[in-house]
Amino acid sequence: MSDRSPRNRAPQRRPDPVRQLAYRVIRQVTAEDGYANLVLNKTLRDQRMSGRDAAFCTELVHGTLRWQGTYDAVLARCVSRPLPELDANLLDLLRLGTHQLLRMRVDSYAAVNEMVTLTRAEAGQSRSGLVNAVLRKVSQRTLDQWITTIAPAPEDDEYGYLAIAKAHPRWVIGAFDDALGVRGLERDLVDLLDADNDPPRVTLVARPGLAELDELIEAGATRTRWSQYGAVLQGGGDPGRIGAVATGRAGVQDEGSQLVATALATAPLEGDDARWLDLCAGPGGKSALLASLANQKDALLTAVEPQKHRADLVRSNLRAIPGDHQVLVGDGTKPTWPAGWYDRVLADVPCSGLGALRRRPEARWRRTPDDIAELQPLQEALLSSAITSVRPGGIVAYVTCSPHYAETRAVVDAVLDSRSDAVVEDARELFPGVPSLGGGPDVQLWPHLHSTDAMYLALIRRT
Template identity: 85%
Template sequence: MSDRNPRNRAPQRRPDPVRRLAYQVIRQVNGDDGYANLALNKALRDQRLGGRDAAFATELVHGTLRWQGTYDAFLARSVSRPLADLDPELLDLLRLGTHQLLRMRVDSYAAVSEMVTLTRSAVGQSRSGLVNAVLRKISQRSLDQWITAVAPHPDEDLPGYLAIAKSHPRWVIDAFANALASDSNELEALLDADNEPPRVTLVARPGLAEVDELVAAGATRTRWSQYGAVLQGGGDPGRIAAVATGRAGVQDEGSQLVATALATAPLDGNDTKWLDLCAGPGGKSALLAALVNERDGKLTAVEPLKHRAELVRSNLRAVPGEHQVLVGDGTKPTWPAGWYDRVLADVPCSGLGALRRRPEARWRRTPADIKELRPLQESLLESAITSVRPGGVVAYVTCSPHPHETHEVVDAVLASRGDAVLEDARELFPGVPSLGAGPDVQLWPHVHGTDAMYLALIRRT
């Protein structure tokens, strides 16, 4: 059959493959509750995209998801019906086009034309007219002009203004403001840091690799972690031999710092039995296992989900020793009370401290999630304290700065028992500034360049 119709019009253009890939990943995230980093990495591998095409696809996906709330506010002014009445597939196409028009150096004519072509391919010819009209309307204003037109004035409603200007849900902004207890300038700096693409940070696992090996492969040393290096210019960390063989891994500097703090906390007596109570996917487990090897010890890693336990085993594959991975519920220990010398309780949390690397999380989480996670967090901390011997230490860790997930959990658990005390953890972060009033520690993206990791150090008495 001919590609031309009876009137001999030119055959329809095919959509740009990079934009099509980005749209398909966004649909996996928004339509199927996928994770942006996993879905994108798989798509790039499957399509064998690299270099500039991979970078373009990454910005399309992460940028569109990161700024989704802001774009929805603009689109609500540009579409003649409520956004809730639009098909999700069509709304994601509009978001993807808006991102190119307002935050990427894409010619407006090209951006609209490419999105109309993609619309025809993805959802049909009948929707292309709406996409064309709406995106042309979006292109008539700059990002700042749209913010001025849509957002409330900051003097009248600062959280409402920031929700649109910085693309965070209002409840998250309120929680961050509560945790910072500081001026609005610091709050804005944190929101800006959340909107910056994260660096690829590597960890050289002690006894297996040296940071110098990562530096020789093109990385630079991290500011605070003695085991860390930043991969310059992004790229695939798997091309580095130490990472490919498991002697090094990808791990945020904040995660390295809290694991190292647990390992270096003063301890009298035996120091050979360590426990990672909530181990998946296993990055901290691998660092702790390498560190306990230096003391001829053994790590036990516990993870309730079978597939995540396999990820822990994969992370531990290069670390020598008889380290053990258990599939089980950390709130129901199968080991004797007081069995371990050091325990890490890196509890499930909202993940609000890692919004830089999980752009979809800010729209997926709700205040109800914070409330629902609280009993589990308290139960895991109770179990961790019971599992450590007298004189031993527990690190309670979350990748969230939300007070309901951090010090309020610690305060509630310690108030219910008389056999544990909170110790000052700040001295375990040598050279790292601005750790908070203590005795616990809060890291911040806008201050430390890390995820917003929280650590409380608890000693069993």
């Protein structure tokens, strides 16, 4: 019998289960437009993966997606045909291998061999040779050497250089640079891009009246710098293991989101303060904090969300909060309530999400300038509806998780220019102790200055 008989072949190695899991999460994100944080968290829970394996899988997924643009530029020099001609699954395998070689402390020999084994299992034996050859070419240079090789000189094309060196699309870099200039801040563009590339911390909120910060601190968290309700879970890990989080008395929420919701709840208000509205509520993190704060003033919150499944998420977030708070499925641009019915209104409008690139690494490659233009009419309609919904003397918080000028000041200016019954008030005094808020009257938070998402707030009073 020939030595090539299947009976005499050595059994093939099985792929590393953590790398295989990371690859399958990446495929869900790139092929099915999934959200990395949601898909990864569900997968880790389903597979009951924790500790070092969960941390390694998280870095593989988020790092590969975060640096995708840079890795594609490297791979374009190592593959003999244009990248768009490669099968999408093969390209994701190459990106995953490149991340291990260029930005992780993984031995290059081990990284290549593990990826060849994974390719054999996921894409077939015929593809493993290409992956082996390409990744060996990638491993011949460090990341810095590759950037020097493929990026334009920074003095000739700054944005082009940063696009490769800091893994952000050129148009996003330009928008961030413009936004920093509008705020009158020092031109710390590189610091901002670096902060976007830092893995985010797990930040918790102790919902007032339901949980105390000490409970989160006893579970291993430390206080946040600015929010009186916030704590950072040190070392990461599953926040669901904390009793207050598991029961809904606390939740996972970026410190910036806590600050803008608290600003609305604490803004000075004369007269009635009994009816609050969250106009764009899903998935409900800010709704839960607002409802908790409303309880302290004997107020009730109405949360409106157009999509039923997201409205269900809002209800889930409100499950532990006492009171007759309402969740409505409806279009915030077409109110079913009387004009001037509410005392405080949050309009946390749909936006590009460019302020949360730390948490949603795939968003930088998924969004385009056209998305900004398409969202602006909806943002203006929602803000106008919010102002109409609040009583004279009442307060509206216009909020976006984006620093892009077209989604922030431009929307506020367009709406207020079209009506004479509202004014912007200085919101900075509602952020006590928080530095670098710019010249006002609106507030822009930044990852590199405040260690938060880039949340924007304009505080508008109905006159």
